[in-house]
Amino acid sequence: MATHDERPAEPERVRAPNIRDVARVAGVSYQTVSRVLNDSPSIRPETLQRVRDAISELGYRPNQAARALVTSRSRTIGVLSAQTVHYGPATATNAIETAAREAGYRLSITNISSTEYASIKSAVDYLMSQSVEALIVIAPQVRVFEALNDLQVAVPYVTLEATGLNTSHSLWVDQVQGARIATRHLIELGHTEIMHISGPQDWIEAEARMQGFLRELSDADLRTRAPILGDWTASFGYYAGIELLRYRDFSAVFVGNDQMALGFMHACREHGLDVPGDISIVGFDDIPEAAHFAPPLTTVRQNVAEIGRRAIALLLGELRGEEGLSHDPVQPELIVRESTARRR
Amino acid sequence: MATHDERPAEPERVRAPNIRDVARVAGVSYQTVSRVLNDSPSIRPETLQRVRDAISELGYRPNQAARALVTSRSRTIGVLSAQTVHYGPATATNAIETAAREAGYRLSITNISSTEYASIKSAVDYLMSQSVEALIVIAPQVRVFEALNDLQVAVPYVTLEATGLNTSHSLWVDQVQGARIATRHLIELGHTEIMHISGPQDWIEAEARMQGFLRELSDADLRTRAPILGDWTASFGYYAGIELLRYRDFSAVFVGNDQMALGFMHACREHGLDVPGDISIVGFDDIPEAAHFAPPLTTVRQNVAEIGRRAIALLLGELRGEEGLSHDPVQPELIVRESTARRR
DNA sequence: CGTTGCGATGTGTACGGTCACATCCGCACG
DNA sequence: CGTGCGGATGTGACCGTACACATCGCAACG
Numbered sequence: 171m172a173t174h175d176e177r178p179a180e181p182e183r184v185r186a187p188n189i190r191d192v193a194r195v196a197g198v199s200y201q202t203v204s205r206v207l208n209d210s211p212s213i214r215p216e217t218l219q220r221v222r223d224a225i226s227e228l229g230y231r232p233n234q235a236a237r238a239l240v241t242s243r244s245r246t247i248g249v250l251s252a253q254t255v256h257y258g259p260a261t262a263t264n265a266i267e268t269a270a271r272e273a274g275y276r277l278s279i280t281n282i283s284s285t286e287y288a289s290i291k292s293a294v295d296y297l298m299s300q301s302v303e304a305l306i307v308i309a310p311q312v313r314v315f316e317a318l319n320d321l322q323v324a325v326p327y328v329t330l331e332a333t334g335l336n337t338s339h340s341l342w343v344d345q346v347q348g349a350r351i352a353t354r355h356l357i358e359l360g361h362t363e364i365m366h367i368s369g370p371q372d373w374i375e376a377e378a379r380m381q382g383f384l385r386e387l388s389d390a391d392l393r394t395r396a397p398i399l400g401d402w403t404a405s406f407g408y409y410a411g412i413e414l415l416r417y418r419d420f421s422a423v424f425v426g427n428d429q430m431a432l433g434f435m436h437a438c439r440e441h442g443l444d445v446p447g448d449i450s451i452v453g454f455d456d457i458p459e460a461a462h463f464a465p466p467l468t469t470v471r472q473n474v475a476e477i478g479r480r481a482i483a484l485l486l487g488e489l490r491g492e493e494g495l496s497h498d499p500v501q502p503e504l505i506v507r508e509s510t511a512r513r514r
Numbered sequence: 515m516a517t518h519d520e521r522p523a524e525p526e527r528v529r530a531p532n533i534r535d536v537a538r539v540a541g542v543s544y545q546t547v548s549r550v551l552n553d554s555p556s557i558r559p560e561t562l563q564r565v566r567d568a569i570s571e572l573g574y575r576p577n578q579a580a581r582a583l584v585t586s587r588s589r590t591i592g593v594l595s596a597q598t599v600h601y602g603p604a605t606a607t608n609a610i611e612t613a614a615r616e617a618g619y620r621l622s623i624t625n626i627s628s629t630e631y632a633s634i635k636s637a638v639d640y641l642m643s644q645s646v647e648a649l650i651v652i653a654p655q656v657r658v659f660e661a662l663n664d665l666q667v668a669v670p671y672v673t674l675e676a677t678g679l680n681t682s683h684s685l686w687v688d689q690v691q692g693a694r695i696a697t698r699h700l701i702e703l704g705h706t707e708i709m710h711i712s713g714p715q716d717w718i719e720a721e722a723r724m725q726g727f728l729r730e731l732s733d734a735d736l737r738t739r740a741p742i743l744g745d746w747t748a749s750f751g752y753y754a755g756i757e758l759l760r761y762r763d764f765s766a767v768f769v770g771n772d773q774m775a776l777g778f779m780h781a782c783r784e785h786g787l788d789v790p791g792d793i794s795i796v797g798f799d800d801i802p803e804a805a806h807f808a809p810p811l812t813t814v815r816q817n818v819a820e821i822g823r824r825a826i827a828l829l830l831g832e833l834r835g836e837e838g839l840s841h842d843p844v845q846p847e848l849i850v851r852e853s854t855a856r857r858r
Numbered sequence: 859c860g861t862t863g864c865g866a867t868g869t870g871t872a873c874g875g876t877c878a879c880a881t882c883c884g885c886a887c888g
Numbered sequence: 889c890g891t892g893c894g895g896a897t898g899t900g901a902c903c904g905t906a907c908a909c910a911t912c913g914c915a916a917c918g
Contacts, residue, residue: 188904199868204906212865231643235588236904238579240873255604264599267625276644278620281611299575300620404806429803436806459773462748462780464808532874543898548876556895580874584903861917868911873904881898887891 187228196224207232238301247485248302249279250293252309256402257428257457258474259308262330265478266306273486278302282309285372290317298324304485306330310374326488328481330474341481343472345375348502349382352424352452352470355504357390360513361422361450366397367410367434369426379426379454400426404433411437421449421513428453428460428469435463435509446511456505466507473500531572540568551576582645591829592646593623594637596653600746601772601801602818603652606674609822610650617830622646626653629716634661642668648829650674654718670832672825674818685825687816689719692846693726696768696796696814699848701734704857705766705794710741711754711778713770723770723798744770748777755781765793765857772797772804772813779807779853790855800849810851817844 189207193200198217205213206221224230238244247270251259263279270277278300282293290313297305305327307314315329328341356364366383369376380397387394398414400406407430414420415437425431431453438445445451445465453460456471477500533551537544542561549557550565568574582588591614595603607623614621622644626637634657641649649671651658659673672685700708710727713720724741731738742758744750751774758764759781769775775797782789789795789809797804800815821844 190904200905201869201907202867205867208906212867214866217866231645233583233904234644235579235582236873237906238873239577239583239875240904240906242873244579255601255608257599260599260604264625267623268627271624271640276622279611279623280615281608283612296615300578301575404803408806432803433806436808436810439808459748459776459803462752462777464780464783466780530874533876534874544875545877545899546897549897552876556897558896561896577874580903581876582903583874583905584876586903859918863914863916865914866912868909870907870909872907875903877900877902879899879901881896883896884894886893888889 186233187230188233189230192221192224192228192230195228196220242301244301244303245274246276246278246300246302247482248297248300248305249277250282250290250297250305250307250309250314251279252282252285252311252314257455258472262308262474262478262481265475266482269479269482273482275303275482275486282314285309285311285313287313287317287320290314291321294318294321294323303489306481306485311370312372312374312377315374326485328484330477330481341477341484342499343474343477343502344499345378345472345502346382346385347499348454348470348472349379349424350386351502351504352454353383353386354390355468355506355510356422356424356450356452357386357392359422359450359510362392362513363420363422364392365395365414365420365423367400367407367423367425367430368397369400369402369430371399376426383424395420400430402427402429404429404436406430407433408436410434412440415441415443418443418449422451422510423449424452424454426454428455428457428463428467431460431467431469431509432463435465435467439464446509447514450510450513452510460505461507463509465509468507468510469505470502471505472502476500530577531574532577533574536565536568536572536574539572540564586645588645588647589619590622590644590646591619591826592641592644592649593621594626594634594641594649594651594653594658595623596626596629596655596658601799602816603674606652606818606822606825609819610826613823613826617826619647619826619830626658629653629655629657631657631661631664634658635665638662638665638667647833650825650829655714656716656718656721659718670829672828674821674825685821685828686843687818687821687846688843689722689816689846690726690729691843692798692814692816693723693768694730695846695848696798697727697730698734699812699850699854700766700768700794700796701730701736703766703794703854706736706857707764707766708736709739709758709764709767711744711751711767711769711774712741713744713746713774715743720770727768739764744774746771746773748773748780750774751777752780754778756784759785759787762787762793766795766854767793768796768798770798772799772801772807772811775804775811775813775853776807779809779811783808790853791858794854794857796854804849805851807853809853812851812854813849814846815849816846820844 189203190200193203203221267277278297280293280296282289304325307329328339330341368380384394398410400410411434425434431451435445438449443449453467453469456469460467460469533547534544536547547565611621624637624640626633648669651673672683674685712724728738742754744754755778769778775795779789782793787793797811797813800813804811804813
């Protein structure tokens with residue numbers, strides 16, 4: 171009907187070599203090739219070598235799709251993440267990617283733009299439609315958890331950097347403990363009026379840090395005051411500082427993350443206040459830049475990469491049918507620098 | 515031999531519903547269901563509805579592996595990235611993910627730990643074994659390019675944030691221009707002795723920024739001096755500062771990125787030098803924190819997210835067979851804050 | 859020396875879709 | 889009123905692999 175192509179002469183499309191092509195070249199059956207690929211024990215060394223030679227000669231690569239189809243295993247782990255630009259999540263994702271790749275798994279990463287139910291649902295749908303075998307959630311917001319529960323996720327999953335609720339699925343740095351050691355540090359320096367700038371209310375981490383802060387204060391019989399709820403950004407820290415410093419009825423601040431601490435210190439400078447002379451500040455995260463803030467920031471270091479690695483280990487174990495692997499929280503560590511001093 | 519299970523009674527494994535199950539429920543042939551899935555035009559509205567009902571009744575999800583197998587299209591775009599923790603790459607990756615998802619593509623991301631040839635080759639192999647249809651490279655190092663050329667990547671690819679060589683595949687913010695406006699700004703403030711702290715020598719971006727710096731200086735007939743080669747980290751900026759400030763034969767510094775600028779300013783403080791009073795500093799990137807450094811940093815903003823989006827658009831176009839889409843570099847913008855002042 | 863057992867290898871089939879082609883139906887046309 | 893045509897739908901084959909099972913050859917055994 172259309173153009174009359176000369177069909178027989180040219181091979182036309184170059185099809186990627188498949189397992190039968192390899193078999194033909196090696197002079198064995200395709201099943202033997204399959205055995206080589208899945209390193210089955212009972213193969214004669216000589217045959218093995220012939221097949222391997224054929225594979226590299228043809229530049230053969232097993233077709234993952236075909237394999238996934240027949241085994242009904244995608245060898246994919248889904249990562250549901252919010253705010254991958256943040257230091258913590260980005261670091262964790264990195265570690266996860268490496269660990270997954272080493273274990274022969276690939277990752278499918280998706281970011282949620284908002285914590286709206288619909289947004290989360292669509293992200294989960296997206297991942298499920300790729301038939302991920304497991305799920306890692308790095309979106310430590312209360313609503314994400316609710317959505318996850320509600321969606322009846324059918325695969326094993328863990329949530330990172332969350333504390334408290336839903337512990338069977340969680341893997342986390344002990345945020346409460348981190349907040350406590352940060353707060354205790356300030357108390358031990360003689361501060362009695364301590365402020366807290368927290369992360370967004372619906373972030374579980376923010377909540378945990380706040381709890382740790384409040385508990386430590388009440389254990390020391392100190393006055394607690396309502397924390398400020400921020401959004402993790404340096405800008406928020408700055409504007410919060412401008413507000414708070416108008417009535418300066420505190421001598422120390424525990425800030426929910428290093429970025430906000432940076433902004434807060436900016437506000438202090440503008441008010442002509444010395445850190446730590448007039449105000450002591452502790453951050454949280456220990457981002458690489460924190461050591462070079464003005465002044466270098468005292469903060470709480472948490473090993474998120476370790477958490478990422480554990481997440482993969484946990485999930486792979488679960489996929490293998492092992493149960494009850496350790497969920498011990500990773501312990502945070504206080505890094506004392508120059509943003510805190512004895513109250514004067 | 516082992517436990518004697520009652521086999522016949524229970525359906526055992528719950529198989530996910532497939533296209534034929536849907537067809538049975540809807541009372542049509544599987545081909546009709548396939549037509550619905552690929553929204554073919556010629557379907558009676560009534561039939562369409564029946565099929566849709568059946569799909570949602572069964573909770574049917576098309577099996578991507580099967581689809582990929584038969585169409586030999588993976589609908590996957592590979593991302594080869596170095597240092598995803600950095601602000602630029604992370605932001606770009608985010609934008610890429612969103613754009614790809616909207617276009618019905620998924621991403622396969624892999625990080626390279628080093629720029630060793632073997633490491634790059636293994637990353638490319640990894641991605642190719644997933645039969646990615648296209649590749650985005652966010653690892654702007656010379657050696658990565660060489661490896662890429664050498665590996666004869668068989669799919670369309672673009673490299674991000676690179677300048678100069680290999681332009682047919684590159685998409686970038688005009689780094690040379692960015693460096694020039696940064697340098698020009700310092701010159702216009704009366705500085706004649708200007709230092710440059712660059713990124714690692716093998717990063718194409720670092721090279722481009724250095725070129726821009728040198729060209730602008732020579733256009734202004736100013737003395738050029740050998741730039742310091744750093745590693746992008748705040749720590750390096752700090753130690754470089756400590757060294758450089760021992761012989762303070764310059765009044766301004768153009769630093770290759772904001773993190774190193776932060777470290778450098780830290781060193782200035784320790785030397786009792788005022789920024790911008792004694793030394794003017796310009797950074798590069800405009801990370802969100804830069805506005806809150808001490809002092810707020812004058813820097814060059816580049817829209818990496820835009821680059822990421824364009825990368826996807828370009829690749830998708832190429833996959834559709836369109837040629838020669840626009841490769842115009844994105845123009846950077848100078849953000850003047852308080853780390854630069856007229857020379858006194 | 860026939861049988862058994864096991865290691866090494868080959869054959870059939872299923873996985874869940876899409877594509878090419880065949881079929882069916884109703885309507886407009888000559 | 890037969891024919892042609894196009895829209896709607898169904899049938900067969902195939903994509904590349906892994907699994908279950910069959911087969912083959914050889915050594916050890918009674």
